[in-house]
Amino acid sequence: MRITGDQALVKKLNKSIVLDTIRRKGPLSRTDVSEKTGLNKATVSNLTLELIEQNLVEETGLGESSGGRKPLMLLFNGSAGCVIGVELSVTRVKAILTDLKGTILQEHVLPLGQLDEDAVFEVIGKVIQPLIDAAPQTTHGIVGIGIGVPGMVDESGLILYAPNLNWEGVDLKSRIEEKYNVPVVIDNEANAGAAGEREYGAGRHVRHLVYVSAGMGIGSGMIIDGQLYKGAWGYAGETGHMSIESDGRLCSCGNQGCWELYASERAYSYTSLPALTTAERVEQAKVGDASTLEMYEEIGRRLGIGVTNLVNGFNPQKIVVGGPLTEAKAWIEPKMLATIAKRALPYHRRELSISFSELGSRSAVLGAAHLAVAQFLGRVRVSV
Amino acid sequence: MRITGDQALVKKLNKSIVLDTIRRKGPLSRTDVSEKTGLNKATVSNLTLELIEQNLVEETGLGESSGGRKPLMLLFNGSAGCVIGVELSVTRVKAILTDLKGTILQEHVLPLGQLDEDAVFEVIGKVIQPLIDAAPQTTHGIVGIGIGVPGMVDESGLILYAPNLNWEGVDLKSRIEEKYNVPVVIDNEANAGAAGEREYGAGRHVRHLVYVSAGMGIGSGMIIDGQLYKGAWGYAGETGHMSIESDGRLCSCGNQGCWELYASERAYSYTSLPALTTAERVEQAKVGDASTLEMYEEIGRRLGIGVTNLVNGFNPQKIVVGGPLTEAKAWIEPKMLATIAKRALPYHRRELSISFSELGSRSAVLGAAHLAVAQFLGRVRVSV
DNA sequence: AGAGTTATTATAGGTTTTTATTTTGAAAGT
DNA sequence: ACTTTCAAAATAAAAACCTATAATAACTCT
Numbered sequence: 149m150r151i152t153g154d155q156a157l158v159k160k161l162n163k164s165i166v167l168d169t170i171r172r173k174g175p176l177s178r179t180d181v182s183e184k185t186g187l188n189k190a191t192v193s194n195l196t197l198e199l200i201e202q203n204l205v206e207e208t209g210l211g212e213s214s215g216g217r218k219p220l221m222l223l224f225n226g227s228a229g230c231v232i233g234v235e236l237s238v239t240r241v242k243a244i245l246t247d248l249k250g251t252i253l254q255e256h257v258l259p260l261g262q263l264d265e266d267a268v269f270e271v272i273g274k275v276i277q278p279l280i281d282a283a284p285q286t287t288h289g290i291v292g293i294g295i296g297v298p299g300m301v302d303e304s305g306l307i308l309y310a311p312n313l314n315w316e317g318v319d320l321k322s323r324i325e326e327k328y329n330v331p332v333v334i335d336n337e338a339n340a341g342a343a344g345e346r347e348y349g350a351g352r353h354v355r356h357l358v359y360v361s362a363g364m365g366i367g368s369g370m371i372i373d374g375q376l377y378k379g380a381w382g383y384a385g386e387t388g389h390m391s392i393e394s395d396g397r398l399c400s401c402g403n404q405g406c407w408e409l410y411a412s413e414r415a416y417s418y419t420s421l422p423a424l425t426t427a428e429r430v431e432q433a434k435v436g437d438a439s440t441l442e443m444y445e446e447i448g449r450r451l452g453i454g455v456t457n458l459v460n461g462f463n464p465q466k467i468v469v470g471g472p473l474t475e476a477k478a479w480i481e482p483k484m485l486a487t488i489a490k491r492a493l494p495y496h497r498r499e500l501s502i503s504f505s506e507l508g509s510r511s512a513v514l515g516a517a518h519l520a521v522a523q524f525l526g527r528v529r530v531s532v
Numbered sequence: 533m534r535i536t537g538d539q540a541l542v543k544k545l546n547k548s549i550v551l552d553t554i555r556r557k558g559p560l561s562r563t564d565v566s567e568k569t570g571l572n573k574a575t576v577s578n579l580t581l582e583l584i585e586q587n588l589v590e591e592t593g594l595g596e597s598s599g600g601r602k603p604l605m606l607l608f609n610g611s612a613g614c615v616i617g618v619e620l621s622v623t624r625v626k627a628i629l630t631d632l633k634g635t636i637l638q639e640h641v642l643p644l645g646q647l648d649e650d651a652v653f654e655v656i657g658k659v660i661q662p663l664i665d666a667a668p669q670t671t672h673g674i675v676g677i678g679i680g681v682p683g684m685v686d687e688s689g690l691i692l693y694a695p696n697l698n699w700e701g702v703d704l705k706s707r708i709e710e711k712y713n714v715p716v717v718i719d720n721e722a723n724a725g726a727a728g729e730r731e732y733g734a735g736r737h738v739r740h741l742v743y744v745s746a747g748m749g750i751g752s753g754m755i756i757d758g759q760l761y762k763g764a765w766g767y768a769g770e771t772g773h774m775s776i777e778s779d780g781r782l783c784s785c786g787n788q789g790c791w792e793l794y795a796s797e798r799a800y801s802y803t804s805l806p807a808l809t810t811a812e813r814v815e816q817a818k819v820g821d822a823s824t825l826e827m828y829e830e831i832g833r834r835l836g837i838g839v840t841n842l843v844n845g846f847n848p849q850k851i852v853v854g855g856p857l858t859e860a861k862a863w864i865e866p867k868m869l870a871t872i873a874k875r876a877l878p879y880h881r882r883e884l885s886i887s888f889s890e891l892g893s894r895s896a897v898l899g900a901a902h903l904a905v906a907q908f909l910g911r912v913r914v915s916v
Numbered sequence: 917a918g919a920g921t922t923a924t925t926a927t928a929g930g931t932t933t934t935t936a937t938t939t940t941g942a943a944a945g946t
Numbered sequence: 947a948c949t950t951t952c953a954a955a956a957t958a959a960a961a962a963c964c965t966a967t968a969a970t971a972a973c974t975c976t
Contacts, residue, residue: 149568149569149570150549150569150570151914151915151916152545152546152549152569152570152571152964153541153542153543153545153546153914153963153964154542154931154963154964154965155542155930155931155932155933155963155964155965156931156932157537157542157914158537158538158539158541158542158931158932158933158963159537159931159932159933160916161536161537161914162536162537162932162933165534165536177954177955178954178955179953179954179955184533185533185534185536186533186534186536187536187933188933188934188935189954189955189956190933190934190935190955190956190957191932191933191934192955193954193955193956193957194932194933194956197956210942217940217941217942217943217952217953217954217955218941218942218953218954219953219954219955220954220955300879308879309879355764356763356764368845372756372761375915377756378847379740379846379847379848380739380740380847380848380849380883381847381849381879381883382847383847383877383879383880384845384846384847385845385847386844386845386847386877386880387844387845389844389877390774390841390844390845391776391837391840391841391875392775392776392777392778392789393776393777393778394776394777394794394834394837401877402874402875402876402877402878403840403844403875403876403877404875405776410778450778453775453778456775456787457774457775457841458845460770460771460773460774460787461752461768461769461770461771461774461842461845462763462768463762463763463764463765463766463767463768463769463770464763464764465764465765490786491775491786491787491788492786492787493767493770493773493785493786493787494786495684495692495693495765495767496767496770499764499765526916527916528914528915528916529914529915529916530535530537530541530545530912530913530914531535531759531912531913532535532544532910532911532912532913536933537932537933538932538933538934538962539932539933539934539961539962539963539964540962540963542932542962542963542964543962543963543964546963546964561922561923561924562923562924563922563923563924571964571965572964572965572966573923573924573925573965574924574925574926574964574965574966575963575964575965577924577925578963578964597921597922597923597972597973597974598921598922598974600920600921600922600923600972600973600974601921601922601923601924601971601972601973601974602922602923602972602973603922603923603924604923604924
């Protein structure tokens with residue numbers, strides 16, 4: 149049974165168009181909104197009224213006139229509610245409290261000891277609670293919690309498999325929803341990062357975006373036509389296990405020559421250098437250690453090779469590279485860009501833009517927060 | 533200015549839902565349609581009436597009752613119109629005339645001599661004209677022409693680049709539309725093939741499908757959530773130029789280790805055997821020529837490696853392999869499947885199905901024809 | 917033959933957009 | 947100072963479509 153059309157749908161659609169337009173392009177007058185959206189002025193007036201009643205939009209005062217009555221400018225009111233964004237990694241739980249515009253109001257981090265479900269659940273609670281307590285009094289209160297996790301998440305939010313946590317089939321969503329009585333969205337860390345960069349970072353206004361998160365492994369979040377692509381069962385984006393060397397290194401996944409063995413922190417263990425963290429390696433790079441520089445150059449090259457594969461296959465508008473590895477950006481970037489420039493198909497490359505994360509280590513938390521905002525604001529989309 | 537909601541949209545949406553339901557699951561009664569779609573019975577009745585007036589649906593008689601009035605069964609009337617599907621390759625132009633259900637009514641092929649735009653245009657005309665003349669008298673007549681071409685096509689139907697034809701920026705669509713005064717859809721050969729297999733072949737009822745077309749090169753058509761994914765500018769699917777060997781063979785595209793150098797007919801030229809066509813190679817394989825068998829085994833392995841990459845990155849529901857190379861299916865398949873079974877991520881593999889083209893050399897023409905049908909029937913889609 | 921089921925159609929009611937009209941507000945001209 | 951002019955926003959009436967409910971039609975079973 150699919151979504152059918154009725155007046156309620158029409159109104160929901162138009163209302164979400166009006167809100168979205170004001171949110172992205174405001175301040176605008178009602179007439180501006182009408183012109184930009186194609187909706188009738190009367191319709192915009194009605195819907196705006198409701199949005200103002202919901203406190204999601206506010207009139208900020210008079211704008212400039214071009215010869216008649218001055219327009220009343222409308223602005224999205226990000227302060228009408230709050231959300232919490234959580235990033236769950238293997239070592240720690242990071243959470244932020246933001247308003248509906250993504251302004252970070254408060255941040256809180258705790259280390260993670262044991263990784264069993266109950267222990268993690270408890271830590272999440274300890275990280276979140278202070279944020280909930282600190283949330284300002286707003287019209288809608290805390291409207292949702294978004295969580296990014298290092299693993300595969302299906303469409304319903306069930307964590308199917310998180311190898312690094314040793315989790316399989318964990319329904320964190322329901323547990324948190326029950327405890328806090330607030331809608332919860334759970335997604336993969338890379339998907340959350342992609343959402344974050346697309347909404348608040350390097351991918352603003354981009355419709356087709358691939359976010360590559362390089363850390364202990366590589367994962368990708370793909371935004372297609374403005375929407376996260378999750379594949380048939382929610383496991384899309386495991387590009388770290390794309391083979392770029394048919395008979396290359398053996399990976400724990402069973403495949404050979406996986407991209408992440410050459411282009412993530414996992415590549416460290418294949419060098420003769422003692423396995424260090426990225427922070428330590430970066431120190432070595434800063435003092436000009438030759439073998440470290442060489443290693444980062446090779447990582448850059450391999451990153452470029454993998455990104456080229458994504459570019460040729462996907463034809464995205466933009467590639468954003470993020471994740472812990474990007475601390476070493478300075479030593480990785482030149483070779484990566486050169487490799488892509490040399491290898492990617494000319495037409496694909498022509499209008500492609502490549503950049504590094506703008507939100508740094510906050511891509512995923514901000515993205516998780518945004519997923520919750522997006523669910524609250526409720527976007528309707530139609531294609532003909 | 534995006535699509536806004538009004539009653540016309542609602543009606544269009546619901547009508548397309550009703551038609552689609554009858555088309556895919558018919559014969560059904562009005563009540564069945566109401567239950568399956570969630571639309572009110574009265575609404576279904578109204579819309580069905582209009583569809584019957586348009587001759588797109590017909591009442592086929594009474595069905596079985598389970599204790600009350602017998603239902604009037606409804607069926608999609610594929611004979612209400614015709615379309616023409618064209619496959620343009622480097623050596624020939626193939627075209628078919630089908631009804632709206634994809635039944636092939638007539639077929640016509642002509643070889644291609646010169647490859648300049650005018651010459652090709654003329655041959656297309658010669659192939660199409662007899663089909664147009666042969667088209668039966670129907671309510672809607674010839675409702676569209678769909679064309680699959682070996683190159684990249686943007687969203688507007690402009691052929692941006694077709695290396696094998698040496699074309700760049702050719703607006704075949706407008707020329708044919710002007711001449712025949714009928715809507716024309718143009719897409720990449722792999723995309724057409726994907727559409728064909730999804731509608732009439734191995735991918736029926738599949739929402740997330742990747743079609744891999746292996747011939748002189750490799751191209752992929754990706755169907756995401758039932759819709760062809762074209763990327764930011766229409767060039768998605770050039771997976772043949774995904775590198776599976778970072779420092780491998782040099783490709784004409786500028787990249788190294790491109791998949792198609794190892795897993796398409798282009799691999800032939802890297803063997804010590806004289807470069808033969810697939811037809812000839814298959815003959816050799818049939819008589820058990822050792823080096824040919826070995827070669828096909830290697831091609832199978834490499835195909836498997838590339839397919840694994842697509843599976844891990846995309847998480848499709850189904851992979852369909854087609855194209856001229858699949859004439860050698862018997863010698864390729866075992867190794868390909870074994871490679872995928874060994875290399876693909878367990879969760880991705882679990883519910884994945886892999887098969888070869890069911891439509892054989894007709895995937896692309898049938899797909900092209902279907903693209904025209906789909907445009908005529910006009911599908912509206914909503915997501916919340 | 918009559919009661920119970922199921923399919924389809926008819927009618928009325930409600931919601932929403934659109935079109936047309938009116939009101940409000942500000943600047944410019946007389 | 948008052949009117950005119952232009953544009954923004956609000957209001958009122960009209961049209962379109964879906965839903966709910968009821969009515970009718972057709973059939974099965976006892």
